[in-house]
Amino acid sequence: MAILYARRPLALLLVLAALLPETSALAGRDQDEIRRLHQAKQILALDTIITNHRRQYPGGKLLEAELEFEEGRYVYEIKILGDDGAVREFEYDARSGELWHLKH
Structure with missing residues (x-):
């Protein structure tokens, strides 16, 4: 298990209704920063x-x-709530998209 340093959530709980209708979430207060990072191809x-x-x-x-x-x-x-009922956390490098860490 990786040791997590400088864990600083950007409070991004995105509105995912367009992607997955059964999921509801709140838009984070840092949307401008996220948009800037995406436009700069950082994520x-x-x-x-x-x-x-x-x-x-x-x-x-x-x-x-x-x-x-x-x-x-x-x-x-x-x-993700798996079909087996287990919740798993997948962490992906936001720049490359590669799986970085999986928590069971």
């Missing part, structure tokens, strides 16, 4: 991360998504 769009995640891990229900700054990088943390 991928969340829908890109979710689409790629679904290819690797089909099924389950998205519960929450956050953009965080950990160990000098931006990370998307997504919580």
